[in-house]
Amino acid sequence: MVKQVLQIKDLSSGYGKVTVLRDINFQIVENEVVAVLGSNGAGKTTLLKTISKLISPFTGEIIFEGQNIASYPPYLVAQAGIAHVPEGGKLFVNMTVYENLLMGIYRNRKKVKEDILEEIYEIFPILRERKNQLARTLSGGEKQMLSIGRGLASQPKFIMLDEPSQGLAPKLVDEIYQKLSILKKRGITILLIEQNINYALQFAERGYVLENGRIVMEGESKELLNSEHIKKHYLGI
Amino acid sequence: MEQKKNNQVTKSLLWLLLLIIAVIIPWILGSNQYSVLLVTTVLLYGVMATLWNIIGGLAGQLDLGSFAYLGLGAFTSGTLLIRYNFTPWMGMILGGLVAAGFALLIGIPLFRFRIREVWYALTTCALVEILKVVFTMWEKVGGPVERYLPHYGSLYHMRFSSYIPYYYLMLGLLLIALGVNYRINKTRLGYYLKALGEDEIAAEVLGIDTRSCKLKALVCYSFLIGVTGGIYANMYGYIHPSFFDGQESIKVAILGIVGGRGITYGPLLAALLLVGIQEFLRASIGGDVSGLYLVIYSVILIVVVLFRPKGIATIFQDVYQRVFSRRGVEKKNVQ
Numbered sequence: 001m002v003k004q005v006l007q008i009k010d011l012s013s014g015y016g017k018v019t020v021l022r023d024i025n026f027q028i029v030e031n032e033v034v035a036v037l038g039s040n041g042a043g044k045t046t047l048l049k050t051i052s053k054l055i056s057p058f059t060g061e062i063i064f065e066g067q068n069i070a071s072y073p074p075y076l077v078a079q080a081g082i083a084h085v086p087e088g089g090k091l092f093v094n095m096t097v098y099e100n101l102l103m104g105i106y107r108n109r110k111k112v113k114e115d116i117l118e119e120i121y122e123i124f125p126i127l128r129e130r131k132n133q134l135a136r137t138l139s140g141g142e143k144q145m146l147s148i149g150r151g152l153a154s155q156p157k158f159i160m161l162d163e164p165s166q167g168l169a170p171k172l173v174d175e176i177y178q179k180l181s182i183l184k185k186r187g188i189t190i191l192l193i194e195q196n197i198n199y200a201l202q203f204a205e206r207g208y209v210l211e212n213g214r215i216v217m218e219g220e221s222k223e224l225l226n227s228e229h230i231k232k233h234y235l236g237i
Numbered sequence: 238m239e240q241k242k243n244n245q246v247t248k249s250l251l252w253l254l255l256l257i258i259a260v261i262i263p264w265i266l267g268s269n270q271y272s273v274l275l276v277t278t279v280l281l282y283g284v285m286a287t288l289w290n291i292i293g294g295l296a297g298q299l300d301l302g303s304f305a306y307l308g309l310g311a312f313t314s315g316t317l318l319i320r321y322n323f324t325p326w327m328g329m330i331l332g333g334l335v336a337a338g339f340a341l342l343i344g345i346p347l348f349r350f351r352i353r354e355v356w357y358a359l360t361t362c363a364l365v366e367i368l369k370v371v372f373t374m375w376e377k378v379g380g381p382v383e384r385y386l387p388h389y390g391s392l393y394h395m396r397f398s399s400y401i402p403y404y405y406l407m408l409g410l411l412l413i414a415l416g417v418n419y420r421i422n423k424t425r426l427g428y429y430l431k432a433l434g435e436d437e438i439a440a441e442v443l444g445i446d447t448r449s450c451k452l453k454a455l456v457c458y459s460f461l462i463g464v465t466g467g468i469y470a471n472m473y474g475y476i477h478p479s480f481f482d483g484q485e486s487i488k489v490a491i492l493g494i495v496g497g498r499g500i501t502y503g504p505l506l507a508a509l510l511l512v513g514i515q516e517f518l519r520a521s522i523g524g525d526v527s528g529l530y531l532v533i534y535s536v537i538l539i540v541v542v543l544f545r546p547k548g549i550a551t552i553f554q555d556v557y558q559r560v561f562s563r564r565g566v567e568k569k570n571v572q
Contacts, residue, residue, distance in 0.1 A: 052442050078444030090439035092432050103432045104443050106425055154444060 002029040004063075005158050005189045006051070011060030013050040019058065020046045021213045028158075033190045035204035035221070037197055037234070043213040044193045045087055048160050051191075052084040053077045064158070083156035087163055089147035093136035097127055097146055100135050104153025120149045123182050141172040145179065152183070159183070160191045165199060177203055197234045201225050259408055263401045273400040275516045277472065280407040282512040284465055286492035286504030287414040292458045293490055294498035295427060296451055297434025298353065302361030303489040305368050306336040306459040308480040310466020315476035316378050318386055318394060325395040329467025336463025337456045344455045348448045353437065362483060369481035383475040395471045403472040410465055411505070417457065418501045430454055431499060495541050497548020506549050511537065 007027040014020040020043045028034050038044050049055045051062055053074045062070045069077050078084070083104075092100050101120060105113050121128040124145045130138060135146060144164055151159055164180065165173040177199060183190060184203075194200035201207055201221040209217040209230070217229060224230050266272040285303050292300045310332030317323035317331065343364065352360060372379035388394035397403065421427045433440035433447045440447050470476050492511060497503030514537065518530030545551055 054438060054441065073446070073448075074441040075444050075446040078442055084442040086439060086442060090436050090442075092435040092439065094435055095431065099428070103428060103440070103445070106428065106445075150443065 004029050005032075005065060006191070007061075007063040008051075009061040009063070011050065011057050011062065013046060013055060013057040013060075015046075015055065019213070021050065024060070024215060026208055026215065026218065028189060028191060030189055031187045032206065033184055033192065033204045035192045035194055035200040035207040036210055037194060037200060037207055037224075037230075038210035039195070039234070042210040044210055045162055046213075047210070048084060048086075048162050048191070048193060051077075051160065052082060054084075078154065081154075081157040083151035083154055083159040085147050085151040085159065085161045085164065088166065089143050091135040091138075091143055091147055091150070094134060096132050096134055097138070098131045100146055100150050101127070101153050104150040116153060116155060120152055123152070123179060124149050140168055141175065144168065144172075144176055148176075148179065152188075156188070158189045158191070160193075162193050163195065164192070165194065165196050173199060197225075197230065256412075263404050267401065270400055271520070273404055275520060277400055277404045277407050278516060279509060279512045280404065280411055281465070281469065282489065282492060283505045283508035284407060284410045284414050285462060285489045286496060286508045287411065287418055287501075288458050288461050288465075289489050289493040290418055290496075290499070290501070290504045291421060291430075292451075292454045293493045294500070294504070295421065295430040295434060296454045297430075297498070298451065298454075299355070299358040299490065300361050300455075300458070301358050301483070301486050301490050302364045303462055304480065304482045304486040305361070305365045306340065306462040307466040307469060308365075308368060308372070308478075308482075309336040309339055310463030311470035311476050311480050312372065312378060312466075313463070314467035315384065315386055315470040318388075318471075319384055319476075322394075324393055325467050325471050326393075329464045332467040333460040333463035336466065337460035340455050340459035341452065344452050348451050362486070365481050365483045365486050369478050369483075372478040372481065379476070379478045381478070383477045385475045386471060389474070395468075396474070400472070403468065406468050407465075410461075410468065414461060415501060415505065417461065421454075421457070422501055426450060426453060434499070491538070495538065495549060497550030500548060500550040500554075503548045503550035506553070510549065 005028050008024055011024040012019055012022050013024075024047065026034075036044050036047060046055070050057050053069070053072055053076075057070055060070065061068050064077075064080055064082060067080070069080060069082075072080070092103065095103070098117075101117060102113070105116050126142055127146060127149055130142060130146075135143065138146060148159075148161065148164065151161075161180070164176050168176065173196070180190070180192075180203065190204075192200055192204055201224055204221055207219065207221055207224045208215050209224070217224065217227065219227075262276055263273050266276065285307070289300065289303055292298050310329065313332035313335045314325045314328035317328045318325055343360075347357065347360060373381055386394075386396060388396050390396060390398045421430070429440065429445050429447075429450045432443070433445060433450060437447055466480075469480070492507040493504040495511065496505065496507030511534065515530060515534045518533055522529055541549060
């Protein structure tokens with residue numbers, strides 16, 4: 001039997017009095033890569049923020065590995081093993097690359113830091129070269145890699161990526177997705193948010209389509225790519 | 238490796254030299270009590286700005302309430318002395334505890350409801366003014382009239398007949414403040430504070446308990462400021478609600494920012510330079526052209542902010558790097 005990593009039941013969430021997400025239900029099993037698709041303002045980022053508890057859900061359950069984390073503060077969610085790579089990276093720009101990675105590792109007291117670092121440097125060799133540079137001096141692609149690397153530093157079981165291709169040149173997007181496929185091979189469960197439907201559905205195994213805060217479609221990536229709705233609304237063919 | 242060791246030695250020697258100078262200053266000024274009071278005032282601002290660096294520099298919370306905690310410490314220690322003849326040597330510790338307890342009382346809801354940035358600044362700013370009014374109205378402890386501390390000239394009551402002992406007390410506090418800063422900088426908490434100071438959301442999603450980190454920083458800062466308050470009251474020999482001074486609180490924050498946020502010795506440097514110049518100008522030309530010292534002070538402030546927005550301390554860092562690292566800029570390795 002496949003182990004469920006994350007299960008979301010009847011979730012609704014939003015900011016203040018504005019409801020953004022309504023009746024969201026979905027689940028992710030171990031080693032799965034799932035994409036959440038949708039246009040601007042569909043509620044994709046809100047979904048991730050709700051899972052990592054940066055905003056509190058109005059109703060519903062978020063079950064991560066058997067425990068309901070809907071009432072956890074953000075730091076406990078992270079410590080439970082969920083890594084959130086926020087939109088735009090959110091790096092500590094006045095710290096060096098090394099220090100940025102260290103911030104992700106820090107709470108793994110017993111683990112040997114060097115091993116984890118070595119692992120990250122293996123995936124992103126450029127970070128080793130830039131180790132002592134301030135994060136603000138990195139290029140856009142390097143920043144994104146550092147942001148993902150920092151997410152990995154906590155050795156999460158589950159990583160959520162918020163538009164890793166945002167603002168990058170097509171060539172760099174390819175590179176980022178190459179790196180992500182390394183993570184996929186290593187068996188990390190990934191939840192991916194993406195506007196670039198082609199990339200997302202080629203990379204992910206399953207997908208959910210979010211529109212106006214509701215899940216309107218779900219299915220295997222191939223099914224979604226071939227569906228009339230997606231073709232018409234998102235791919236323009 | 239060898240060079241690194243040499244650098245360490247030079248650094249320690251430099252600090253030692255500064256310490257020796259600081260120790261002998263009152264001997265030179267000894268005959269002039271007013272000058273000793275001035276240098277003690279400079280040190281006081283050095284202590285406060287250095288402590289402010291914990292919450293304002295490292296944790297990035299623009300705290301404008303330092304004199305609230307100073308006043309609480311002063312009133313606790315002073316009232317205990319006046320009413321119960323309680324020695325300020327213990328009173329100042331209790332003052333620190335009261336200040337820290339009050340900070341907790343304020344800090345828990347503030348951080349719970351995620352009040353930060355300008356709103357945090359405004360809240361702390363209001364805190365000073367509120368306390369000032371409260372203590373003016375609260376006749377049993379404060380009231381509009383100064384309450385003088387008794388036992389002038391008694392060691393047990395920390396009421397010295399000269400300013401020199403206060404100078405050394407302040408110097409001791411300064412060393413403690415610097416030490417605490419240095420220690421926090423090196424620990425996990427220091428890194429957490431720096432991280433959340435830069436981007437609180439990023440720090441939260443990395444699993445950092447930002448609320449408790451900020452509280453720890455706030456308690457640390459307010460406790461030591463409270464202790465300083467005990468000495469402050471004894472030095473001036475009275476307690477009065479005007480100790481809750483909003484303008485001076487802002488000045489402490491300015492010193493912290495101008496000196497270099499997050500740099501251990503930055504705020505001290507700014508205090509030595511700016512408060513030093515200010516007090517010197519006030520003493521030397523204040524009588525002839527009243528207000529001119531403020532103009533000069535402001536011009537210096539503007540120049541610093543224009544050319545060294547990261548703080549005066551960066552000048553020294555640049556010079557230090559140019560002198561000591563042979564091949565370009567060697568970034569320090571963390572750990």
